[in-house]
Amino acid sequence: MKLHVVHSAEPASERLEQLGDDELMLLVKRAEAGPRHRAAFDVLVRRHQRLVLTYADRYLGDRERALDVAQESFVTLWEARHDYRPEGRFRSYLLAIAHNRCRERSRHERGQQRRADALRLQGGGAGGEPATDSEDAGDAPLSALLERERAAEVRRRLAELDDKTRQALVLRFANELSYDEIAEVTAGRVGTLKSRVSRGLARLRQLLAEEYRA
Amino acid sequence: MSCPETTTLIDHVDGELTENQRRELSFHLEGCAVCTSVVEELGRISARLGPDEDEWAEVDLVGAVSQRIEQREQQPAGRDTAKLPATRRGRRRWLPWTVGGLAAAAAAALLVVLVLPALRQRAAPPHTSRPGVDPGGFAIRGGKDDASAARKWVKLWIYRSTKRGYRPVRDRLPADARLVFGYRNAKAELRQLMIVAVTAQGQRYWYYPAMKANAPASSSRTGVPIRLGKHELPDETRHPLPSGELRLYALFARRALTVGEVGTALNRLQKGARAATGRGKAKAGVLELPGVIVLTRELQVGTAR
Numbered sequence: 222m223k224l225h226v227v228h229s230a231e232p233a234s235e236r237l238e239q240l241g242d243d244e245l246m247l248l249v250k251r252a253e254a255g256p257r258h259r260a261a262f263d264v265l266v267r268r269h270q271r272l273v274l275t276y277a278d279r280y281l282g283d284r285e286r287a288l289d290v291a292q293e294s295f296v297t298l299w300e301a302r303h304d305y306r307p308e309g310r311f312r313s314y315l316l317a318i319a320h321n322r323c324r325e326r327s328r329h330e331r332g333q334q335r336r337a338d339a340l341r342l343q344g345g346g347a348g349g350e351p352a353t354d355s356e357d358a359g360d361a362p363l364s365a366l367l368e369r370e371r372a373a374e375v376r377r378r379l380a381e382l383d384d385k386t387r388q389a390l391v392l393r394f395a396n397e398l399s400y401d402e403i404a405e406v407t408a409g410r411v412g413t414l415k416s417r418v419s420r421g422l423a424r425l426r427q428l429l430a431e432e433y434r435a
Numbered sequence: 436m437s438c439p440e441t442t443t444l445i446d447h448v449d450g451e452l453t454e455n456q457r458r459e460l461s462f463h464l465e466g467c468a469v470c471t472s473v474v475e476e477l478g479r480i481s482a483r484l485g486p487d488e489d490e491w492a493e494v495d496l497v498g499a500v501s502q503r504i505e506q507r508e509q510q511p512a513g514r515d516t517a518k519l520p521a522t523r524r525g526r527r528r529w530l531p532w533t534v535g536g537l538a539a540a541a542a543a544a545l546l547v548v549l550v551l552p553a554l555r556q557r558a559a560p561p562h563t564s565r566p567g568v569d570p571g572g573f574a575i576r577g578g579k580d581d582a583s584a585a586r587k588w589v590k591l592w593i594y595r596s597t598k599r600g601y602r603p604v605r606d607r608l609p610a611d612a613r614l615v616f617g618y619r620n621a622k623a624e625l626r627q628l629m630i631v632a633v634t635a636q637g638q639r640y641w642y643y644p645a646m647k648a649n650a651p652a653s654s655s656r657t658g659v660p661i662r663l664g665k666h667e668l669p670d671e672t673r674h675p676l677p678s679g680e681l682r683l684y685a686l687f688a689r690r691a692l693t694v695g696e697v698g699t700a701l702n703r704l705q706k707g708a709r710a711a712t713g714r715g716k717a718k719a720g721v722l723e724l725p726g727v728i729v730l731t732r733e734l735q736v737g738t739a740r
Contacts, residue, residue: 243600250669263497270496275486288494295500296507303666306617307600372483379484393449394484419445425480 237264242311249302262302265311266295272312272396273319279395280323280387282380290326294319313405316396320388320406327384378428385409386421393418438470439463448477589625591685591730592617596671607735610676614642617667620687625728627658629686629697632674632734639701640674642683658691676736687728 248261278287596613630643
């Protein structure tokens with residue numbers, strides 16, 4: 222009896238960029254075999270980092286935390302590489318990881334905030350003003366600065382929406398995913414997701430209007 | 436035309452209106468400053484959520500991610516499956532995919548087999564202590580009520596490699612199919628897995644662990660270690676299969692069985708089946724072996740659907 226074990230031809234490193242996500246993941250799963258497979262993972266990170274960073278930034282409303290969570294998302298992808306199945310778009314899988322990480326971070330921070338608030342109440346200490354972004358205004362024109370501030374306000378308000386609505390809005394408008402793709406990420410139905418986006422956008426408009434009136 | 440609902444305006448901003456609806460709304464917007472204002476406002480909100488062109492232009496996460504991975508791998512902590520996407524973790528269909536690893540497969544090189552008909556197993560209650568049953572463990576016996584118990588513990592997925600990726604194997608496969616496997620194990624005691632295919636003529640093809648050309652001594656123990664949860668086996672294996680019926684056996688065992696145990700069990704089964712059918716065809720029978728669950732799949736070798 223003769224056994225044939227098939228070795229997939231490994232592409233040269235310089236050709237990794239030309240491979241699809243699933244092919245790269247195939248190589249990533251062979252990471253124990255050598256540094257070449259880490260190179261495949263690096264290609265995936267570079268290819269999708271903007272997607273994950275944008276998602277995390279809009280969901281969390283904070284650039285620094287987004288950078289941290291995006292890194293964690295890729296680490297999770299690496300650690301779970303053997304569980305990956307190419308049964309949908311790779312980026313849907315990655316965004317689902319990113320969402321879990323964001324949600325986890327968000328919950329953790331809410332818990333910390335509650336504990337801090339409780340301590341302040343017990344101690345009678347002053348809460349103080351929350352830290353503000355110290356973005357360097359530089360020499361940007363006034364109109365650009367105003368637009369940046371308005372965008373920041375919309376993104377801050379986004380944090381007031383519930384998790385699922387926020388997720389749907391970010392995937393739709395920040396990541397510019399189709400509803401089919403959003404359904405893959407969230408395991409939801411397209412019709413439900415459309416309603417969610419519609420309601421979310423309406424709610425966001427309402428929140429911003431309240432703010433301007435105040 | 437009266438002013439449309441806000442949801443219609445949102446659908447317009449979201450690009451979800453049909454061509455006719457869009458035309459109709461555009462006509463309305465030309466004469467309605469209020470709706471135009473709402474649409475513009477919604478458009479600005481969605482745009483402000485949108486990606487900024489150079490937002491992450493200077494960021495490269497590769498170095499930082501590599502550093503975290505290295506740090507994490509130096510820690511003894513287990514894997515954090517809670518952070519995997521739940522949407523895929525719980526799906527029925529999961530695709531194991533291969534990866535060569537001939538060295539590991541060839542080194543493991545051996546086979547093992549025990550045979551039991553598909554889904555005719557049963558778990559003995561814990562602490563059973565009768566002959567043939569592992570005390571404190573479970574035994575596999577015949578009986579149609581056993582199927583659900585076995586299914587709760589183990590499952591096997593079979594896929595074949597194609598140019599377009601991996602496709603599930605249902606009941607047919609081509610003769611030169613490269614097969615890959617995935618399993619689910621929900622019983623901690625099950626620690627070894629073996630997969631073998633047997634043709635109608637009794638030829639055996641060992642898929643996991645891979646069979647060496649020179650079979651080891653019958654006293655050698657073999658098996659591929661398995662873990663709890665869903666996992667894939669790392670090899671993509673091809674045998675030159677003859678056309679016709681093929682029965683694939685997956686043995687989930689608590690210990691690595693010896694080649695002799697498996698071979699004897701399989702021989703006995705085939706011999707019994709031949710005697711029963713009188714047509715020389717292998718047919719699965721019941722083999723009681725403590726601590727082993729065997730799942731089988733009937734396949735037809737030929738042109739895959």
